[in-house]
Amino acid sequence: MTTAILETSAIDHIIASEKYRLETFSSLLNFPLITRRQLALAGFIYREPLCLCPQCGVSIDLKSLNDNHTYPSNYFRLSHRKKLSHLGKRCAFLLCESGTNIDDLHPPFSYQVEETVEWDDAEQPEFRDYAKRVETFNAWPYLQREEKTFVTPSSMAIHGFYFSGFNDGVTCFYCGNTLVGWSEAICDTNEHIVRLEHARFFPCRFITFKAGAKFIADAGYFHIVSDEERRSRNPMTSETITSSNKPQTIDECLSTFDKWPSDAPISAKDLAQTGFYYLGEELRVKCYMCDLEVDDWHHGMTAYGTHKRRKADCEIIQAIASSITGDFQCVNEKWRLQTLDGLSLNTDNDQYLWRELAACGFYRFRNTNNIRCAYCPVTIEPKTDSSVMSQHRALAKRLKRSSHIDCVIVRAQCPTNVPIPDREAFPEYPEYKSVFERIKTFEPYKARHTVKDNFIRERAEAGFLLDTPKLMRCFQCGNSLPIMEKKMEKNYPQYNIEKLHAHFYPTCEWVKEILGAKYVRQVFLDRSKLNETEYQRVYAAQLSAASNGTSLGSFSSVTTTSNNSENTPPIDFNISDYSGESDNEGYETVATPFRAHYMDRIPSVPSIPISPLTTSPEPSQTIAAQSCVDLIPNDIHGQFTSPILENRTNPFKPPSPESQSSTVYMTSPDASPVDPRVSLAYESNRLDSFRRYNRESFAGISIEELAYAGFYLNAEGNTIKCPWCTVELTEHRVENI
Incomplete structure (x- = not known):
């Protein structure tokens, strides 16, 4: 199993799109189209020479794949989960978290009836049939309960679950995620409790089809899954070959910190997230993956930074580094906080200041000391004499009013x-x-x-x-x-x-x-x-x-x-x-x-x-x-629209002849809950759109100045556009202004 750090200048911010991920494999013509499509559907992108998941950092060795072999439809998704189990951590993509996938390699649900919907990328395709899922509940522990309940084998099967054990655990045939601990739900009076539990824990494509996008959005907004609930009801699994008494997952690491000193200079959660478990003595912790021991914690140190400096080749650290190389998740406060981890701000409590910066929209740009706002051009050098938001407001006021900031x-x-x-x-x-x-x-x-x-x-x-x-x-x-x-x-x-x-x-x-x-x-x-x-x-x-x-x-x-x-x-x-x-x-x-x-x-x-x-x-x-x-637009049906992708092409290059002639159905991602246009909120990405065409200027104006002013170069390379308004200018029109 390998993990890798992405060394390119930036991860493309539209990697949530299945179609875009497929296009990253367009140069690998030695592999059949079906193999490349399966890799894209399993969450992987190709950045020469790496094939990796940008959410969790695990990678697949393409050299180990047979060019002429046709792999099962679930092969790469199962490989993804198995490699992740080896690390003992979670992947946002496999959990189907909001913003991690745009379903644009399948026809829209609105064009299909239930009998015609294909679940060709299901993780457990042998349970696609409803009747087969129902049969698995013959040994379900709650089967003999006499009181009325809405958690029935029929309801479970309708919403994609089959009984997989352990205890009362059920697994979704499509996304492959397991949910345990149904004792409270059994007594719930909500007739849609099974649908709700599936939607809020794993809002996958199948439950979205069954419940509708509005139900999924409501479940995620009003019924947030806490970290504690996630650990107890969606436990991690580990598939390490050697047996050991030490923890094998992040959750197991966290459980060892029950007696962690309350006045410790670093939190137990931060340590566990980077693979450390508590040895029970003073401040001694050890990584379950690389066996690094650390006991000299003091204020200003961070779990990730310390682990990376002392054992950079640890698979846990490499996976974390791979997933935070780019800024495509800038709208996610948790991701912004991860980028700030390890940054010294010369205060008595850097960790608190990181959390405040992330809450106020700031993130660390590509492991530099540059702290940027995800929603405006403000950069900040935070001070401790006032709140971060008041500093943010003061800096925003200094921007030129003509920029409409x-x-x-x-x-x-x-x-x-x-x-x-x-x-x-x-x-x-x-x-x-x-x-x-x-x-x-x-x-x-x-x-x-x-x-x-x-x-x-x-x-x-x-x-x-x-x-x-x-x-x-x-x-x-x-x-x-x-x-x-x-x-x-x-x-x-x-x-x-x-x-x-x-x-x-x-x-x-x-x-x-x-x-x-x-x-x-x-x-x-x-x-x-x-x-x-x-x-x-x-x-x-x-x-x-x-x-x-x-x-x-x-x-x-x-x-x-x-x-x-x-x-x-x-x-x-x-x-x-x-x-x-x-x-x-x-x-x-x-x-x-x-x-x-x-x-x-x-x-x-x-x-x-x-x-x-x-x-x-x-x-x-x-x-x-x-x-x-800065607005995510809706179409007339109340669905989110993705302006960058709505022309059905990669925004930075024309589609290859092969992709144009392919019989694989590629449709508009209008039903996506993600707006890939967020990538162009960043000056560096707008600058990259010019560099892809080896442009140093446009109509006599430097590309740096144009990118700073909010422009990017379109797919044809002949027009500059603003991502959020209707301004489009050719070189001739720019020269005339």
Whole structure:
């Protein structure tokens, strides 16, 4: 078994796409197409000379494969799991975690009926038949229970499970994952309990087909699986050849730390994640894979960094290093935290600062000392005299306003962020965590205005403190709302202050605390519906302008204010206080983000040179069509759309003749829960799109300057585009600007 560290400049960020992973094998023509397809479906990519899983780091030796042999459909997926079992760790891809796979090598479910759906990449294909799965439950321990339950052999089999043991363990025939500990679920009154348990632990393609994408999304959002629950109900397995008394998996390592000193300078969880188990004496730990012993832990040391420095060839370390080489998982807070592990920040508690940086959107860029925001161009050198989010906000304000930067994670409007469950909160103003401290800040306002005590308390309980005579600010997310009661009541009569907080700043952690995750999700649902209406209106306006010969520059005057009914007042979902107080009660509106599809989606606009006089809107106008927004768009069916892949080609190169003539069905990934466009949020990846064509300049402008300005080079190599708006420029048009 081998693991490897990827040495290329960056891992491609669209590796979640099955189609893209298949294309990475296009140079290996000595292998039949079916073998390359099986490798892609099993989660592997090819980066010469390595074939590896970018999620867990395990690799397959291609030299050991027979060019002329046809392997079973589940061969490489079983190999993947077996190699992972040797390491005693988990793989996000095999667990079917959100964001790890785009199912675009199969026809969309909407085009098929159940009888025609193929499960050709199932891990246990012998159990594809429902009747055969039901038969396995003849020895199930709960079979003879007399009380009514929704956890029945029939229900288990319908949702893909067969009885595999040990004890009450069942395994999904498609994804191959095992779930144990059904005693509580047996007594559950939820008739969909089996479907729910499958969906939240392993949201694989089969359960997605059975339950629907909305059910899967709800299960993952409202029923998060904790680390403890994962360990107890989805235990790791180890297939080491030699028997030993030492732990064989990460979970077994963690169980040895029951008596780990509470004042130790490093956490037991961090040690276990890198393969260490506790020897029971002082601070002595040992790696179960390479037998490295460490007992000299002190503040500032990290488990991964220490292990890597002292035993870099350990298979555990190599696997971890392989999975954190690129920044394709930047929206995942857990991944951002992994990239920061081992970085010395010269503080008394680097680990706490790493967690705060990751929670505020920052990650470490390619093992350098460069700490970047995943959602805006800000880089940071964190200080300990103020919260990371307040530093983030201050740095964002320094960016040129003309760049339309308004970091979505700073203004708590970032639905794409995947936070670590049950972690500590990192308020922007920690000194005001107490509601009584927040109430005190309103005393000057109360002295100047006649208000009821309840007026002040409602705002304090909603998380706000008085910041300026006109503004109040949330202690958690740091964003502001005007305090004037009459204006707020007039514009938003149906909302109390807590709900206003939620509708303006939905991902604020205090909002989630007081209103619950379900209400927050409804906010985003309302936003998506509004965005659909606005997109259709702007779309029609652009087509009308195009037919009348209007220049592209004039599109910037098209507003995105919704057509509101008489009973529903407008809600501006984007409030920013980046520029300080304004005449509009201390905040200014920015463009409402409509659905950001590429120009390929609509008829092309006549190629008219853009005049500088037409590209600058009036101050009173809202910028819309030319404003970039960091938003995952939805199609008309409420599904996520992947703009980069929707032309069904690799965005960086034309498809090979073989792939064009292949009979393998490759379809649009519109049903994917992942937006591969996130890759182009990074300047380095935009720069790579030029370098793939050996370009050093475009229309006389250096590629570094273009990449910094947000442009990447399209697949044909003749047009630069912005990933989030409709701007497309040829060299001729750039020269004319």
